[in-house]
Amino acid sequence: MGEDGAVTSASQRPDGPTPAPRLIATDLDGTLLRDDKSVSLRTVAALAAAEEAGIEVFFVTGRPARWMDVVSDHVHGHGLAICANGAAVVDLHAGREFVEVRALPRATALTVVNALRTAAPGTSFAVEMTTGINYEPAYPPFFQDPGATVATAEKLLHEEDDDHAAPVLKLLAHHPEMAPDDFLALARSAAGAYASITRSSPTALLEISGLGVSKASTLELCCAERGISPAEVVAFGDMPNDVEMLRWAGTSYAMGNAHPDVIAAASGRTVANNEDGVAVVIERILAERTARG
Numbered sequence: 001m002g003e004d005g006a007v008t009s010a011s012q013r014p015d016g017p018t019p020a021p022r023l024i025a026t027d028l029d030g031t032l033l034r035d036d037k038s039v040s041l042r043t044v045a046a047l048a049a050a051e052e053a054g055i056e057v058f059f060v061t062g063r064p065a066r067w068m069d070v071v072s073d074h075v076h077g078h079g080l081a082i083c084a085n086g087a088a089v090v091d092l093h094a095g096r097e098f099v100e101v102r103a104l105p106r107a108t109a110l111t112v113v114n115a116l117r118t119a120a121p122g123t124s125f126a127v128e129m130t131t132g133i134n135y136e137p138a139y140p141p142f143f144q145d146p147g148a149t150v151a152t153a154e155k156l157l158h159e160e161d162d163d164h165a166a167p168v169l170k171l172l173a174h175h176p177e178m179a180p181d182d183f184l185a186l187a188r189s190a191a192g193a194y195a196s197i198t199r200s201s202p203t204a205l206l207e208i209s210g211l212g213v214s215k216a217s218t219l220e221l222c223c224a225e226r227g228i229s230p231a232e233v234v235a236f237g238d239m240p241n242d243v244e245m246l247r248w249a250g251t252s253y254a255m256g257n258a259h260p261d262v263i264a265a266a267s268g269r270t271v272a273n274n275e276d277g278v279a280v281v282i283e284r285i286l287a288e289r290t291a292r293g
Contacts, residue, residue, distance in 0.1 A: 013066040013272070014260075020289055022232040024050055024276050025219055025245060028071065029200065030238035031255050034274050035069055037256055041147035043072055045140035049075040056223065058082060060215045062200045062207055062241050064169065065096040072096075084128060086218035087169040087209050087240050098130060103167035104195065104210040112191045112208055113153045116173055119185040119190035120183065125153040126172040141176055152252070155185065158280055180204045182254065184240065185220045198241040207241060236278050237262055253281055 026032045034040060047057055059071055060083040065088060068081060072092045073080060079093030089100040109127070116123045126135035132148040134156045149156065159165035175183050183204040187197050196209045223233060235242075235249035239256040243265045247250035254263040256272035263269060270277035 019233040019250070020292075021055055022228050023056045023058060023223060023226070024236075025058045025060045025232050025249065026236040027215075027238060027245075028059055028063060028243050030257060030273050031242075032059070032273070032278050033070065033238050039071060039074060040276050040279070042276045043120060043279045046074065046276075046282040046286075050282050053286055053289065056228075056284075058219065058243060060086075060219055060235075062145050063214040064088075064157065065090040065098070065246070066132070068088070068092055070098055080222070082218050082222065084086050084169040085196075085200075085207055085209050086215045088130070088156065089195065089218065089222065093108050100218075100221075101130060101167050101169070102210055102213045103206065104170060104213070106159060106165065106168055108210070109168055109171045111158050111194050112173075113157070114169060115191040116187055119186055120175055120178065122177065123173050123175050125156075125174075127153065127156045128169045128172060129166040130169060132182070135172075135272070139172075140176075169209070173206040173208060175204040178204045178284075198243075200239040200241040214244045215241060216248040219245055220248060234281070237266070237279070238273065253277070 008050060013245050021233045027286060032039065050057055054079060057075065061083055062211055065083050068083065074091045077260050079091050080099065081090055081092055087102050090099055091097045092101050097266055113125055124136045124138040124140050125132055132147055137150055169292050170259050173187065180199060180203060184197065184199050184206060187206050191197065195215050197206055199206050230248055231250035232248040235252040236255065238255040240259055240261050243261055246262065246265045252266040253268045253270045254266035254271055255270060255277050256275065270281050
């Protein structure tokens with residue numbers, strides 16, 4: 001659910017004509033997906049039409065690879081998706097195989113754990129690895145994984161031979177009492193020198209990646225490999241973990257249900273996720289391209 005008054009009847013485009021992009025980058029939860037986590041038929045059709053018109057589509061999400069089944073059937077061409085807030089690029093056509101991993105060093109993760117335990121007593125942690133998620137006993141069981149190891153973060157992150165340990169994609173930190181944005185600000189003050197810290201949940205749940213790792217930085221790498229400039233990218237998002245990506249893209253849209261920081265970062269605004277805001281913009285881009293001949 002968004003954190004600002006929802007826009008449900010109109011979209012506000014950036015100044016000037018809608019660009020003819022080479023790549024569309026879209027977040028999933030709260031953006032492309034409806035609140036029931038479905039992809040509407042209208043959105044499926046818009047994504048397919050964009051790909052048919054030669055516009056690449058990248059799903060760029062905080063989700064881990066194992067939660068990508070909801071959109072696996074809707075990625076065409078390259079088959080790639082950016083997961084875990086930029087920590088991984090996965091091939092959805094090859095069974096969610098990891099193509100690239102930008103890991104959070106375990107020693108750095110431990111430094112962040114120590115800093116947040118001091119700054120925000122009561123914080124509990126989970127560790128998202130390429131092999132799955134493990135968590136502390138006090139960590140809320142948002143998505144229970146029967147294969148998870150339950151132990152302190154210090155034990156979960158301890159590996160004598162780091163070279164052979166499963167790469168850490170992100171550290172998750174939850175606080176039971178703090179307001180989400182207050183927790184984010186405190187964490188960035190206490191540990192922002194060591195790692196990239198953001199959030200996408202309506203609760204006080206932070207997502208912590210390697211320093212400099214974000215949706216934006218990994219999308220930039222993927223675009224550079226294809227010779228695509230920021231000016232040729234249209235991006236969509238709704239939560240703080242999308243802010244850097246929306247600022248980087250030449251054209252960007254905050255969803256009608258977006259967090260205020262996202263609205264401030266984007267160059268335009270579309271309708272809410274439940275009103276197919278991504279599809280609304282894609283349809284307009286394709287219609288204007290057709291009109292231009």
